[in-house]
Amino acid sequence: xxxxxxIPPLHQIPPFSxxxxxxxxxxxxxxxPGFPTSKGLGSFGDANCMEQLLVHCxxxxxxxxxxxxxxxxxxxxxxxxxxxxxxxxxxxAFLRALIVRAAKSGTCKMLAAMANAHCNLSIDIHTFSVIExxxxxxxxxxxxxxxxxxxxxxxxxxxxxxxxxIVDLSLTHCMQIPTLIDAIxxxxxxxxxxxLTVAGGATEDVPPMLDLSYEELGSKLINFAxxxxxxxxxxxxxxTYADGFSSLIEQLRVQHLVYAxxxxxxVINCHMMLHYLPEETLPPLSNVNSNPYSFEPSSTQSLRxxxxxxxRGLDPTVVVLVDEDADFTSNNLVCRLRAAFNYxxxxxxxxxxxxxxxxKQRQWYEADICWKIENVIAHEGLQRVERLEPKSRWVQRxxxxxxxGVSFGEEAISEVKTMLDEHAAGWGLKKEEDDLVLTWKxxxxxxxxxxxxx
Numbered sequence: 001x002x003x004x005x006x007i008p009p010l011h012q013i014p015p016f017s018x019x020x021x022x023x024x025x026x027x028x029x030x031x032x033p034g035f036p037t038s039k040g041l042g043s044f045g046d047a048n049c050m051e052q053l054l055v056h057c058x059x060x061x062x063x064x065x066x067x068x069x070x071x072x073x074x075x076x077x078x079x080x081x082x083x084x085x086x087x088x089x090x091x092x093a094f095l096r097a098l099i100v101r102a103a104k105s106g107t108c109k110m111l112a113a114m115a116n117a118h119c120n121l122s123i124d125i126h127t128f129s130v131i132e133x134x135x136x137x138x139x140x141x142x143x144x145x146x147x148x149x150x151x152x153x154x155x156x157x158x159x160x161x162x163x164x165x166i167v168d169l170s171l172t173h174c175m176q177i178p179t180l181i182d183a184i185x186x187x188x189x190x191x192x193x194x195x196l197t198v199a200g201g202a203t204e205d206v207p208p209m210l211d212l213s214y215e216e217l218g219s220k221l222i223n224f225a226x227x228x229x230x231x232x233x234x235x236x237x238x239x240t241y242a243d244g245f246s247s248l249i250e251q252l253r254v255q256h257l258v259y260a261x262x263x264x265x266x267v268i269n270c271h272m273m274l275h276y277l278p279e280e281t282l283p284p285l286s287n288v289n290s291n292p293y294s295f296e297p298s299s300t301q302s303l304r305x306x307x308x309x310x311x312r313g314l315d316p317t318v319v320v321l322v323d324e325d326a327d328f329t330s331n332n333l334v335c336r337l338r339a340a341f342n343y344x345x346x347x348x349x350x351x352x353x354x355x356x357x358x359x360k361q362r363q364w365y366e367a368d369i370c371w372k373i374e375n376v377i378a379h380e381g382l383q384r385v386e387r388l389e390p391k392s393r394w395v396q397r398x399x400x401x402x403x404x405g406v407s408f409g410e411e412a413i414s415e416v417k418t419m420l421d422e423h424a425a426g427w428g429l430k431k432e433e434d435d436l437v438l439t440w441k442x443x444x445x446x447x448x449x450x451x452x453x454x
Contacts (some may be wrong), residue, residue, distance in 0.1 A: 049337055050080060050091040051341050054098070058377075060331050061102045069102070083357075086348040093370045094341060097377035101333075104378055120160035123371050126364040127209045130173075130220060135351065136361065137175050139354050139384050139422055141427050142347070142446060143439040145174040146271050148419045149448035151217030154267050154410030155183055157318035157450075158192075161265035165195040167252065169245070170271040171203055173210045174217060177225055183229035193231050194219065196340075199248050200236030206385065207368040215445065241276040242382065244303035249310045256314050265317040272323050272446075275388045277304040282382065308401035312453060319403060319451040321394060325444040328376050328388040337405065340376045343388075344369060346440050353424035391435065391447040405434040412436070 053076055057111035058289040060069035073095065080091035100121060115410070128136060137143040158164045168174055177196065185191050200214040210217070225232035239248035256266070278301045311319060326343040330336045347369050355362040375386040389397075395405065413429070416436065420427050428439040 007438070025078050030263065034073055047087045047090075047345065049353075050076070050087060051338065052447050054094050054337060054341065055334050057095070057098055058337055061098060062333060072340070073099075084399060086352060087345065089366065090341070090345050090348045091343075093366075093373045094337065094377065096370065097374040100374055101109060101378040106338060123367050123374065125207050125209060125367055125371060126362075129210045129211050130217065133173065133208055133210060134175055134178075136364070137172055138359070139365075140350060141423050141438055142350075143175070144419055145429075145436075146448055147148075147179060148416050149408060149412055150176065150269055150322055150450075151180045151183060151321040152321050152415055153406075153408060153448075153450040154269065154303065156409060156412075157452075158265040158267065159187075161192055161263065161317075163193045163195070163262065163264040164267060165197065165255075165259070166267045166269060167197045167248075168269050168271075169199060169202070169273040170269065171206070171273050172208065172271065174221060176269070176271060177221060180225070181221075181225050181228055181230050181232070185225075185230050191228070191230045193233070194225065195233045195235070197235050197237060197248075197252070199239040199241075199245055201238055202240055202245070202273070204270075224409055238259065241273065241385070242278070244277055244307045244310075249307070252314055253310075254317060266314060268311055268314075268316050268319040270319065270321045270323075274304065274307070274321065274394075275323055275328075276385050277307055277387075278302055278382070279304045279389070280389055281329050289417065305397060305400065308397055308403075311404040315453055317452075318400075318406075320448070321398065321451065322359055322446065322448045323391075324388050325391050325447045326388045327390050327393075328386055333377070336376055340373060344373060346443060346445055349422070350426070350440055353426065381424060391432070391437070391444075391449070395435070395449065398451050399454075402454050404454040406450045407434040407451055408436050408448070424434065 053072055057069055057072040057076065060066075060072060076091065076095050080088045080095060082089060082092045084092070137147075154166075166177075166180075168177060170176060174196070182192065184194065186447070196218075198214060198218075213234035216234060222232050222234055229310060237248045237251050239245045282302070324343070327339050328336055330339065351362060351365055355365060372386050375384060379385075398405070408431075413431070413436070416429055420429060426441045429441070430437050432447075434449070436446050436448045438448075
């Protein structure tokens with residue numbers, strides 16, 4: 001009988017297809033501190049045990065204990081197949097990310113050799129057509145919740161304005177805009193002139209990815225608006241989250257000086273984009289970039305805080321902030337792993353309700369989650385861009401920047417509930433003070449907040 005001490009070198013074992021382990025072997029392994037002993041693999045199959053195994057594997061990799069990391073990896077490979085249930089697929093994705101981290105950091109040489117030897121550790125990220133992406137985001141409330149809540153808040157804020165300037169900072173490439181145009185087109189006072197500004201190329205390296213340029217996307221949106229008798233002006237300003245959208249802010253500042261007296265409504269729509277802005281756990285701004293803003297940051301200020309203060313300086317009509325309600329900012333790998341594991345089980349759990357196993361859309365969906373997990377676990381510094389913060393922290397940031405929260409009206413809540421009725425029963429809605437929160441089986445998923453200058 002093969003014992004742990006007799007495991008072949010890891011680079012000789014194909015990833016995620018290790019031969020099944022005899023259930024009587026596991027108790028012969030050296031115990032892991034804090035981990036329950038077991039005489040069979042079956043008891044390792046629940047999410048808590050999988051999480052604990054991942055934590056021990058992460059600690060082993062960080063301490064360069066290749067033998068222990070190899071042993072835990074062997075167990076994880078047996079209990080977390082890539083085509084298993086939701087917890088198994090989640091664990092498999094984290095395991096893959098840990099192997100990539102070992103390869104990047106140069107520790108645990110055998111793990112690195114394994115990662116370099118097998119191309120199936122790469123993630124096949126799909127590039128969407130506009131029609132594919134529109135259908136994709138409609139499959140689940142993950143994005144539709146934010147679209148629905150934000151559009152309701154925007155429509156209420158811009159009532160009576162004849163010119164509406166929307167700055168769309170969205171991860172989903174303006175997929176929210178057609179429904180907003182539809183609603184604007186039906187206004188009793190007639191449709192306004194709509195100016196749409198986006199940060200061109202802001203998320204070209206972050207899923208979901210689009211197969212056409214922003215200029216082409218703008219043409220499609222202009223044609224769509226025309227079909228609804230709405231005049232739309234579209235502009236893409238090359239700008240990136242890495243420097244706090246500095247070129248976008250500068251252009252908006254110039255425009256603000258020109259149009260401030262014209263009665264133009266300025267809407268800032270932030271949909272799952274702001275968590276890519278560097279925050280306080282990164283090096284000070286002076287060590288990363290030249291200061292893109294006109295005021296001097298303090299030693300503790302981040303681009304995230306500076307960006308919000310710059311928005312406040314534009315005196316917008318309304319700012320809508322929608323994002324995922326989790327905390328991925330810790331510099332401690334284990335803390336980050338636990339936070340991500342206890343949040344990202346949700347998309348794996350929900351996918352069974354709307355996509356059949358083996359479907360192409362499901363492969364695209366889970367590949368995007370794998371990309372997020374790899375970024376959170378395998379990367380550090382400026383390469384680690386998935387830096388989610390919980391709602392409570394964003395609320396404090398907005399207040400510090402000079403904004404006050406406004407409640408979503410009954411009409412907005414009703415529209416969100418109607419949208420949720422189209423999806424699985426596990427989705428829910430709750431109101432926390434002024435804010436709306438999308439839930440799955442009672443767990444917070446995405447929050448929506450609306451803000452006015454204080």
